Amino acid sequence: MPTPLRTALSRTVGWLADRRVPRPLRAPLYRGYARATGADLSEVRLPLQEHPSLGAFFVRRLKEGARPIDPDPQTLVCPVDGRVQSLCAIERGTLLQAKGRSYSVRDLIGGLDVPELEGGISWTVYLSPRDYHRIHTPERCQLVRAQWLDGSLYSVAPKVLARRRVLDVNERVALELRTERGSMWLVLVGATNVGRMCVLGLPQGSNGALRTPLPFERGAELARFEMGSTIVLLAPRGFATFQPGLQETQAVRLGQPIGRYA
DSSP: OOOHHHHHHHHHHHHHHHSSHHHHHHHHHHHHHHHHHHHOOGSSSSSSGGGHHHHHTTTTEEEETSOOOOOOTTEEESSSEEEEEEEEEETEEEOOOOOOEEEEEEHHTOOOGGGGGGGGEEEEEOOTTTTTTTEEEEEEEEEEEEEEEEBOOOOHHHHHTTTTTOOOBBBBBEEEEEETTTEEEEEEEEEEEEEOEEEEEEEETTOEEEEEEEEEEEEOOEEEESSSSEEEEOTTTTSSOTEEEEEOEEEOTTSSEEEEOO
């Protein structure tokens, strides 16, 4: 499907998802969605009928305590629910993804040269339609830079990533998160039906260094996107190591350890 048609289709799906659902139909509709995708309705904070549209249900909030943040200060925690797509080193300016497909770090984050990332590591996590779609911070930090990047809206399902370039051609936003240990980069990658990404406190399309950095506590909500998508977390050399036992294809949850600080 040509990119303009794919984009138009995604925008149309987004428009439909925002249409208000009559209150009596909401609970049956969302239960049907949960049965089809495997979403867990027991952890949804609000009653189902309080979500006015399917789009609002996609970005549903969870009950207090549903995603505890690991208390060990030496752990780097997962910013999302999803499934690990790739764990890889950053070598010669590239990430090596599943099936041997490589991506330029420079292209992924919007043409910036960040030499500290050379020799670092990265996590790629895929969010399916069943998952919680809000993104949280992996550590106490300040958001100091954002790069909004136009692009296509290909699917980011693992089987698609295995056969074509997606991460550096899809719409995405790259966020620089400055912590006490140094800066990490968190890249939110849009996908089919996921053309809208929202970062808290930041107008969409803002580019460059923020005049006033935005502070976030460890595990605080940072951003969101709709339906399934992917995040790529990049850490500079000497920053952290992968959490022992963490493996590709493993299901992960917001707040669980995915790394240990070096």
